[in-house]
Amino acid sequence: xxxxxxxxxDYLRGKKKFPHVWCPGCGIGITMGALLRAFADxxxxxxxxxxxxxxxxxxxxxxxxxxxTLHTTHGRAIAFATGAKIAKPNMKVIAVCGDGDxxxxxxxxxxxxxxxxxxMTVVLVNNKIYGMTGGQYSPTTPHTKLGSTxxxxxxxxxxxxxxxxxxxxxxxxxRGTVYHATLLQSLMKKALSxxxxxxxxxxxxxxxxxxxxxxxxxxxxxxxxxxxxxVNIKAxxxxxxxxxxxxxxxxxxxxxxxxxxxxxxxxxxxxxxxxPKDKPEAEESPEPEEIKK
Amino acid sequence: MKADPQNVLxxxxxxxxxxxxxxxxxxxxxxxxxxxxxxxxxxxxxxxSRRFPLIGGVFVQMEDELASMNAxxxxxxxxxxxxTCTSGPGFSLMMENFGLGxxxxxxxxxxxxxxxxxxxxxPTLPGQADMMQARWGSHGxxxxxxxxxxxxxESFELTIHAFNLSExxxxxxxxxxxxxxxxxxxxxxxxxxxxxxxxxxKYSDVPPGEAWPYMEFDGExxxxxxxxEGHKFHITGLTHDIRGYPVINSEAQHLNxxxxxxxxxxHADDIIWLEEKDIDGADVVVMAYGISSRVMxxxxxxxxxxxxxxxxxxxxxxxxxxxxxxxELAEKVKAMIMVEMNWGQVYxxxxxxxxxxxxxxxxxxxxxxxxxxxxxxxxxxEAVK
Numbered sequence: 122x123x124x125x126x127x128x129x130x131d132y133l134r135g136k137k138k139f140p141h142v143w144c145p146g147c148g149i150g151i152t153m154g155a156l157l158r159a160f161a162d163x164x165x166x167x168x169x170x171x172x173x174x175x176x177x178x179x180x181x182x183x184x185x186x187x188x189x190t191l192h193t194t195h196g197r198a199i200a201f202a203t204g205a206k207i208a209k210p211n212m213k214v215i216a217v218c219g220d221g222d223x224x225x226x227x228x229x230x231x232x233x234x235x236x237x238x239x240x241m242t243v244v245l246v247n248n249k250i251y252g253m254t255g256g257q258y259s260p261t262t263p264h265t266k267l268g269s270t271x272x273x274x275x276x277x278x279x280x281x282x283x284x285x286x287x288x289x290x291x292x293x294x295x296r297g298t299v300y301h302a303t304l305l306q307s308l309m310k311k312a313l314s315x316x317x318x319x320x321x322x323x324x325x326x327x328x329x330x331x332x333x334x335x336x337x338x339x340x341x342x343x344x345x346x347x348x349x350x351x352v353n354i355k356a357x358x359x360x361x362x363x364x365x366x367x368x369x370x371x372x373x374x375x376x377x378x379x380x381x382x383x384x385x386x387x388x389x390x391x392x393x394x395x396x397p398k399d400k401p402e403a404e405e406s407p408e409p410e411e412i413k414k
Numbered sequence: 415m416k417a418d419p420q421n422v423l424x425x426x427x428x429x430x431x432x433x434x435x436x437x438x439x440x441x442x443x444x445x446x447x448x449x450x451x452x453x454x455x456x457x458x459x460x461x462x463s464r465r466f467p468l469i470g471g472v473f474v475q476m477e478d479e480l481a482s483m484n485a486x487x488x489x490x491x492x493x494x495x496x497x498t499c500t501s502g503p504g505f506s507l508m509m510e511n512f513g514l515g516x517x518x519x520x521x522x523x524x525x526x527x528x529x530x531x532x533x534x535x536x537p538t539l540p541g542q543a544d545m546m547q548a549r550w551g552s553h554g555x556x557x558x559x560x561x562x563x564x565x566x567x568e569s570f571e572l573t574i575h576a577f578n579l580s581e582x583x584x585x586x587x588x589x590x591x592x593x594x595x596x597x598x599x600x601x602x603x604x605x606x607x608x609x610x611x612x613x614x615x616k617y618s619d620v621p622p623g624e625a626w627p628y629m630e631f632d633g634e635x636x637x638x639x640x641x642x643e644g645h646k647f648h649i650t651g652l653t654h655d656i657r658g659y660p661v662i663n664s665e666a667q668h669l670n671x672x673x674x675x676x677x678x679x680x681h682a683d684d685i686i687w688l689e690e691k692d693i694d695g696a697d698v699v700v701m702a703y704g705i706s707s708r709v710m711x712x713x714x715x716x717x718x719x720x721x722x723x724x725x726x727x728x729x730x731x732x733x734x735x736x737x738x739x740x741x742e743l744a745e746k747v748k749a750m751i752m753v754e755m756n757w758g759q760v761y762x763x764x765x766x767x768x769x770x771x772x773x774x775x776x777x778x779x780x781x782x783x784x785x786x787x788x789x790x791x792x793x794x795x796e797a798v799k
Contacts, residue, residue, distance in 0.1 A: 208492025
């Protein structure tokens with residue numbers, strides 16, 4: 122535990138930005154911890170990271186992280202990150218979004234970045250509700266569940282983020298929970314190492330709003346529910362549909378290869394002889410060996 | 415510094431305003447363009463998409479204008495000069511992150527080839543009715559810089575100028591052209607690179623750990639921080655302090671908004687660009703911008719032939735509005751006339767600055783085509799009666 126804490130401190134703007142804005146017990150802190158430990162495991166230089174966010178509880182994550190951090194407008198993190206990645210293709214670019222930010226107002230950017238297969242990692246914290254604005258139902262709120270704008274139960278049905286991501290053309294998708302913190306860390310490592318559009322969906326708890334409205338209890342109780350109801354994708358194949366009813370599948374669900382956008386465009390420039398004559402060839406990627414494995 | 419020879423298509427060309435605008439961006443060293451197709455601006459994107467890979471630039475067609483505006487901001491922070499183009503409906507969508515660009519103080523260029531509105535309006539026909547949207551279209555309090563070319567040649571030159579202003583003042587700069595200028599084909603002379611003066615981005619020379627992205631407030635321009643060189647800065651659309659960290663209180667809000675306003679107001683004399691003619695001794699002064707400043711020429715010539723003392727001001731920059739100059743002239747002339755392809759937008763500013771000191775006339779037009787010079791002539795005649 123002590124070792125883990127030390128690692129995290131190195132990646133945080135410790136003295137400058139704390140205390141943070143999140144409610145006590147919020148899963149975003151666990152998510153951020155897993156993400157930073159993944160960076161540490163991969164020995165990625167903080168100076169080589171660009172972290173972009175939109176608006177919402179998760180949108181506040183970058184300000185605590187000691188990277189280049191760009192806090193933009195609601196839903197637009199991935200669009201902003203697209204420009205940053207193309208301008209600095211050697212940087213490790215990550216976008217962190219919530220379910221509302223990433224899939225409602227930012228849904229169009231999400232699917233199109235996946236389609237382009239531009240090299241970035243999206244950490245999508247799914248707490249099934251709009252937290253910062255006070256508990257309105259989101260694109261991942263389950264049918265019949267309560268939100269402050271679904272006081273009679275949600276009429277709509279939620280996205281399956283895996284199917285959405287896969288269908289849109291991403292090359293990597295994994296789902297974790299804030300209970301399975303070490304698994305989450307390893308999934309994030311894998312996503313960060315993937316050349317292409319990678320998504321890690323993090324099932325998180327908003328006990329303050331979603332939990333209270335839907336009588337799912339405290340942070341501890343909600344996180345315990347994840348422990349009891351998450352089924353690893355590897356184990357799921359041995360279970361019947363009835364056994365999987367109401368369960369959350371976790372683990373690595375998609376890992377395929379497709380040409381990456383920036384590399385394709387670089388190849389086009391080379392093919393057309395568009396590399397500036399007075400400048401050397403594109404620099405070698407500064408990513409550590411470990412990432413390439 | 416001078417333009418990179420690789421980027422400059424030296425020589426005389428026969429180009430429409432949109433292609434010329436694209437060439438202006440390329441000559442200015444723009445290396446990233448994100449856009450979404452919309453009539454009548456698309457030729458800029460088409461030009462750039464063809465030319466960019468040949469010179470190491472990247473063109474990306476985004477999923478919408480919200481994404482386009484964001485992507486050029488991201489690329490700008492990544493160190494590339496960047497631009498986008500659009501027209502009315504797309505301009506509305508870009509307003510959200512035009513505001514983000516202003517708040518983050520991000521250099522980039524946004525071209526609006528104006529068509530008739532509101533809504534879908536007249537996709538293929540001209541208008542100048544987005545002028546107040548350019549000024550106030552994003553929420554909050556700020557000042558903007560907007561340029562209005564009247565020809566393909568000016569489309570080329572003002573795009574370079576827009577990039578220079580955006581780097582100098584570290585903010586998005588608007589080019590408010592229109593369908594007429596965008597689709598008008600004329601001779602465009604692209605000068606040799608050594609004759610194209612570019613303002614290069616100013617990066618901080620303060621070492622990492624001591625440098626912040628907003629060292630200067632009070633209307634002065636902070637140097638930017640480069641990515642990947644140890645600064646690991648934070649920027650946010652929230653009201654912020656010099657470090658770029660959010661500060662949610664009234665004092666910080668005062669500092670942020672005054673800064674964004676003063677950055678333009680303090681430097682208004684440097685930014686404002688007017689082309690004046692026959693102002694001394696004039697009884698009436700006609701003001702216009704973009705295509706309307708060309709359309710008024712036959713009317714002014716006719717009035718002058720009849721002995722009317724008429725001067726003219728072509729506003730190369732529309733925003734910031736030339737308050738000082740209009741106030742001065744209002745004391746001297748009998749009337750001032752605004753010619754614009756809308757029902758009175760920039761006119762409102764002229765009228766405010768005149769403040770009753772002389773007559774204020776609007777020659778409005780709904781768009782779809784340019785003014786009939788005869789209407790302009792008749793108003794000039796009426797004004798000197």
